[in-house]
Amino acid sequence: MAVTAPTIDMVPARPSRAGTFDSTWLLWIAIIGVLLFLVVSPFVYLVLTSFQTEGTGAFTLSNYTTAYGRSRYVDALVNSLKLGAAAAALAGVFAVPLAWAVARTDMPGRGLTRILVLATFITPPYTGAVAWILLAGPNAGWLNRFYMLVTGAEAGPLNIYSFTGLVVVIALYSFPYIFIFTTAALELVSSEMEDAANILGAGPWRTMRRVTLPLALPAILGGLIICFLEAIALFGSPAMIAIPARFNVVTTQLFQFFGNPVRVEVAAAYAMPLLGVTILLILAQRLITRRKGFVALTGKGGERRPILLGRWRWAMFGYAMFVATLAVFLPYVFLVQAAFAKAWGRGFDLDNISLKNFNFVLFEHGTAAKSVINSFLYAGASATIAVFLTLGVAYIVTRRLVPFGGILGFLCVAPFVIPGVVLAIGFYAAYAPPPLALYGTALILILAFTTRFLPIGYVNASAAMRSLNPEMEEAVRVLGGSRLTALRRVVTPLLRRSLLGAWLLIFIPATRELSAAIFLYGPNTKVASVMIFDMSEEGNFEYLAALALILQVLTLPLLWLGQKALGRDFMLRRTAT
Amino acid sequence: MSKLVLKNVAKRYGAFEAVSDFSLELVEGEFVSLLGPSGCGKTTTLRMIAGFMPPSAGTIEMDGKTISSPSGVVPPERRRMSMIFQSYAIWPNMTVGENVGFGLQVRKLPRAEIDRRVDKILDVVQMRGLKGRYPAELSGGQQQRVALARAIVVEPEVLLLDEPLSNLDANLREEMRFEIRRLHDEFKITTVYVTHDQSEAMVTSDRIVVMNKGRIEQIDAPHVLYGRPRSRFVAGFIGRTNFLEGIRQGSDVRFDGFTIPAAAIEGTESAGELLYSLRPQAVGLAAGRPNGPRLAVEAEITGRAYLGEYWDYQAKPLGGAKAIRVSTAPTSVFEVGSHAWLEIDPAAMVRVE
Numbered sequence A: 001m002a003v004t005a006p007t008i009d010m011v012p013a014r015p016s017r018a019g020t021f022d023s024t025w026l027l028w029i030a031i032i033g034v035l036l037f038l039v040v041s042p043f044v045y046l047v048l049t050s051f052q053t054e055g056t057g058a059f060t061l062s063n064y065t066t067a068y069g070r071s072r073y074v075d076a077l078v079n080s081l082k083l084g085a086a087a088a089a090l091a092g093v094f095a096v097p098l099a100w101a102v103a104r105t106d107m108p109g110r111g112l113t114r115i116l117v118l119a120t121f122i123t124p125p126y127t128g129a130v131a132w133i134l135l136a137g138p139n140a141g142w143l144n145r146f147y148m149l150v151t152g153a154e155a156g157p158l159n160i161y162s163f164t165g166l167v168v169v170i171a172l173y174s175f176p177y178i179f180i181f182t183t184a185a186l187e188l189v190s191s192e193m194e195d196a197a198n199i200l201g202a203g204p205w206r207t208m209r210r211v212t213l214p215l216a217l218p219a220i221l222g223g224l225i226i227c228f229l230e231a232i233a234l235f236g237s238p239a240m241i242a243i244p245a246r247f248n249v250v251t252t253q254l255f256q257f258f259g260n261p262v263r264v265e266v267a268a269a270y271a272m273p274l275l276g277v278t279i280l281l282i283l284a285q286r287l288i289t290r291r292k293g294f295v296a297l298t299g300k301g302g303e304r305r306p307i308l309l310g311r312w313r314w315a316m317f318g319y320a321m322f323v324a325t326l327a328v329f330l331p332y333v334f335l336v337q338a339a340f341a342k343a344w345g346r347g348f349d350l351d352n353i354s355l356k357n358f359n360f361v362l363f364e365h366g367t368a369a370k371s372v373i374n375s376f377l378y379a380g381a382s383a384t385i386a387v388f389l390t391l392g393v394a395y396i397v398t399r400r401l402v403p404f405g406g407i408l409g410f411l412c413v414a415p416f417v418i419p420g421v422v423l424a425i426g427f428y429a430a431y432a433p434p435p436l437a438l439y440g441t442a443l444i445l446i447l448a449f450t451t452r453f454l455p456i457g458y459v460n461a462s463a464a465m466r467s468l469n470p471e472m473e474e475a476v477r478v479l480g481g482s483r484l485t486a487l488r489r490v491v492t493p494l495l496r497r498s499l500l501g502a503w504l505l506i507f508i509p510a511t512r513e514l515s516a517a518i519f520l521y522g523p524n525t526k527v528a529s530v531m532i533f534d535m536s537e538e539g540n541f542e543y544l545a546a547l548a549l550i551l552q553v554l555t556l557p558l559l560w561l562g563q564k565a566l567g568r569d570f571m572l573r574r575t576a577t
Numbered sequence B: 001m002s003k004l005v006l007k008n009v010a011k012r013y014g015a016f017e018a019v020s021d022f023s024l025e026l027v028e029g030e031f032v033s034l035l036g037p038s039g040c041g042k043t044t045t046l047r048m049i050a051g052f053m054p055p056s057a058g059t060i061e062m063d064g065k066t067i068s069s070p071s072g073v074v075p076p077e078r079r080r081m082s083m084i085f086q087s088y089a090i091w092p093n094m095t096v097g098e099n100v101g102f103g104l105q106v107r108k109l110p111r112a113e114i115d116r117r118v119d120k121i122l123d124v125v126q127m128r129g130l131k132g133r134y135p136a137e138l139s140g141g142q143q144q145r146v147a148l149a150r151a152i153v154v155e156p157e158v159l160l161l162d163e164p165l166s167n168l169d170a171n172l173r174e175e176m177r178f179e180i181r182r183l184h185d186e187f188k189i190t191t192v193y194v195t196h197d198q199s200e201a202m203v204t205s206d207r208i209v210v211m212n213k214g215r216i217e218q219i220d221a222p223h224v225l226y227g228r229p230r231s232r233f234v235a236g237f238i239g240r241t242n243f244l245e246g247i248r249q250g251s252d253v254r255f256d257g258f259t260i261p262a263a264a265i266e267g268t269e270s271a272g273e274l275l276y277s278l279r280p281q282a283v284g285l286a287a288g289r290p291n292g293p294r295l296a297v298e299a300e301i302t303g304r305a306y307l308g309e310y311w312d313y314q315a316k317p318l319g320g321a322k323a324i325r326v327s328t329a330p331t332s333v334f335e336v337g338s339h340a341w342l343e344i345d346p347a348a349m350v351r352v353e
Helices: A023-050 A062-067 A071-104 A110-121 A125-136 A142-151 A163-186 A191-199 A204-233 A236-241 A250-257 A264-297 A312-339 A356-364 A368-398 A405-417 A420-431 A442-466 A470-478 A483-511 A528-538 A541-566 B042-050 B096-106 B111-124 B140-152 B170-187 B198-204 B222-227 B232-237
Strands: B002-013 B016-027 B031-035 B057-062 B065-069 B081-084 B158-162 B190-195 B207-212 B215-220 B242-249 B252-254 B259-261 B273-278 B283-286 B295-306 B311-317 B324-328 B339-344 B350-352
Touching (some): A023 A405, A023 A442, A062 A264, A071 A110, A110 A163, A110 A312, A125 A236, A125 A312, A125 A528, A125 A541, A163 A312, A250 A264, A264 A405, A356 A541, A368 A442, A368 A483, A483 A541, B002 B190, B016 B057, B016 B215, B031 B198, B042 B158, B096 B111, B096 B140, B207 B232
Parallel strands (some): B031 B190
Antiparallel strands (some): B002 B057, B057 B065, B242 B273, B295 B311, B295 B339, B311 B324
C-alpha cells in the first residue's frame, strides 16, 4: 500500500547566471513596479516640479522665491509651527492624565473612557470643527448664547474663529494619538518595577516621578510628535476656522496656490518645509521610542495592580468626563440637533424637528448621496489594494524570498512621512499631465488613498506574518504541498482576521480622508469629506450635519465588525497608527 | 543498501561554517539521532536533509539519487519525506482529521481511502475519539500525537524530527520518548531525530551522531558512546565523568595522587600528557583497603550529595589536588572528612582526545 508521490526531480537552487527567472522574482519585480508608481514617482515629481518653470519645464529657482517671497506666506509657515506646538501641548494635557488613569488606576468608568476616546478618534477633525462652530461661533454659538442667557451679557466670550479656537479644536480630535501611545507604554510597566522602587524606600510620588513617568516618557513624546505632525498636516479644520479668522497656515496657503490658476510648481516648492519637518520629526520620534522606550518595555509585562486613588478617583473620573464632554457629548448633541432641525439656530423646539435635511442630502441634492457612495467605493478599492500589496511584500520580506526585500518594506512605510496634502501635490505633479492625465478620475483618488494608507497595511501585514510560525508552511511542503498550497490552505485562512482588521483600519480613515482628496477630486469624483467641506463654505450647517452623521452611522457596523474580529480596542492599538 | 547518504555536507553563512564536512549513511529502517548543544549545526543538517536549504558543499542522496547538492535541490514537497517540527506546526484552522489527512489529500488518494488510513493511524496514536477536534482544544501531548500521526500516515521514505519533545513537560517527555520508539518499531521508517537531550537520544536511537560546533565528534550506538567516548567533548556531554590527566613515567602513568602501570590501561603509547575519562559509576568506594585486581587509592571524602537513587561523593586521593566523583549505592555512607579507599578498574579508564 505504498503511497504514490510525484517523481523526484532536481530544480536549481537559485536562478542561474543566464537569468532563468522563477515566479517569485517576477512577483518581486511586479511589486517593485507598483511601489515605484505609488510611492517613488509622486515623490520624485514633487521635488522635480518645484524646480521647473510652468509650461516649459526648464530648471528654475523662481518657484522658491515666489513661495517664500511674501511675508504672509512665511507667516503661514510660522503659524503652522505655532499651531502644531500649541495643539500638541494641549492634546497632551487632555491625553496623559486620561491614559494614566485608564491604564494604571482604579478610576471608575475606565471602559467608558476608552469608548469615548474611540468615539473621539473616529470623529473626522472637520466634523469636530463644524460642531465647534455651532458651539462657539462668535454670536450664535450655543455656548455663547447659554452664557448670555445666564449672565445677561451682551456678547459671549467665545470665538471659535481665532488661533486659540483652532488649537482647541485640533487638540480635541488628535489627543487620542497620545492616549494610544501612553496607554501602550504604561501597560508594559509592571507593578514589580514600581514595587522595586517602593521596597528601596521611594514613596508613591517619587516612584511615579522617577520610575513610571520616565518609562512612559518616550512614548508620550512620540505621541506629542505625532500630534504636532497631525496638526500641521491638517487641512479641513484650518480651512473652516483659520480662513474666516483671516490667518493662514501651510495647508490653507497650499490650497490657495492650487486655486485658479493652479500653480503646482509653487505649491511643490512651498510644500518642502512641511515635508522636511515631518521627516525630521518622524526620525526623531523613532529614535526616542527606540532608544529608551522599548528597551525598557519589551520585558515581560508582569503583574499590574491598579494604583488606588482613594477619593481622587472621582475627581479623575470628572476630568475624563470633562474631556469627553468637549470632544464627544457637546459636539454630537448639537450636530444631531442641527441635522434634525429646520434651522439650527431655532434650538430644541419640537416644531423645529424635521427629516428634511436627510431627505435633501440623500435624495434631492445632486451629488451628496453619490459622494458618500464614492467615498465608500474608493476607500474599499484602496483598502483592498493596500492590504494585498502589503501582504505580498510582508510575505516576501519575512520569508526572505529575495535579497534586499527590506527595500520593499521601506517603500511601504515611507508614505508615513508624507503629509496628505503633500502627497496629493506629488500625485498631481506626476499623474495629472499627459500621458496618464489622471486628474479628476476615480483612479487618482484610489491610488492616492492607497499610497497614503500603505504604512498601516504594511505594519499590520508584517506583524501578522511574523506571528505565523514558518513551520506551519514548512509542514505543508514537507508533506508534498507547494508554496501556493501553503498560502491557500494555511496562510490565508490563518491571517483572515488580521487581514480583515488591516482592511478596516485603512477603510475607515479612507472614507473620511480630506487632505489629499481636496486637491485631486473632479466634478464626478467628489467624496463625502469634500462635500462636507463645500457645505461648510456655503454655511449649510443643517445639511452638513445630516451628511456628517450619515457618514458616522455608516461607520458603526464596520467598527462592530472590527471589534468582533480583533477585539474591542482594535483601533486604539499602537500598530493601528 | 543505504537509504540516505550525506557526503561531506557543509553549510556556510559568509565566513561562519554552521556545518562542516558532515558524512553519514543510514540503512533502511535505521533510527539515528543528531545530538549536541544548541548551535552545533544539528537543526541546519536536518533542514538540509528536508530540502529547506541547499548545502554549500557536499551531496545528499536518497535511494542512490542525489537530492541535494550546491547546484540544486529537490524541493521539500517532492522528497516524499515528512517532518515533525519543534512547534508541531499543527494547522489550527483544520481539525485533527483534516490535519492528518492533508498529506494523503495532496497525494490525491480517494476520499474513502483517506478516511480509512486516517482512522487507522489515529487508532495507533490513541487519538481516534478526537478526530473532529480543533488543535486549540488539545493538550500539548495530544498535539504531539497529531503531529506524529500526520507525519507517519503518508508512509514517508524518511521521517525527520526536530526537537519534537522540547515543548512538553518532563513526565510527558519521558512517555513520548518510548512512544516514538514504539512507532518506529512498528513502522520501521528510516528516521533522523534532532535533540539536545542525551537521554532522549539514548532511548530512541539505534545510533547517535554527537555534534559540536558544526562537526561530527563521534557516531556510535548509545552504549558504545557512553562506554567508549572518543573525545573529551563526547565524554563530558554524554553522562557525567571524571577527567584524569596522566603523564607517562617509565613503565607507569602518573596521575594526580596515584599511579597506574602503563600496561594496565589503554592508549599509553604516546608520550606527553594523557587524558582519561573515568565514569563515577566505574569507581568503587570502600571503608577498608580492598583486595583484588582493581587499583586501590586511599582518599579523603571532601563532599557528598544524596540523590535518592545514589550517593554522589567527591573523594580526593591523599597527596592529590583534585577530587574524583564517585557514585555509590544509597546504602554506602561515608562522612565528609573521613578516609576511604577508591577502587578503580583500569579497564574502565578510557583515553580521550
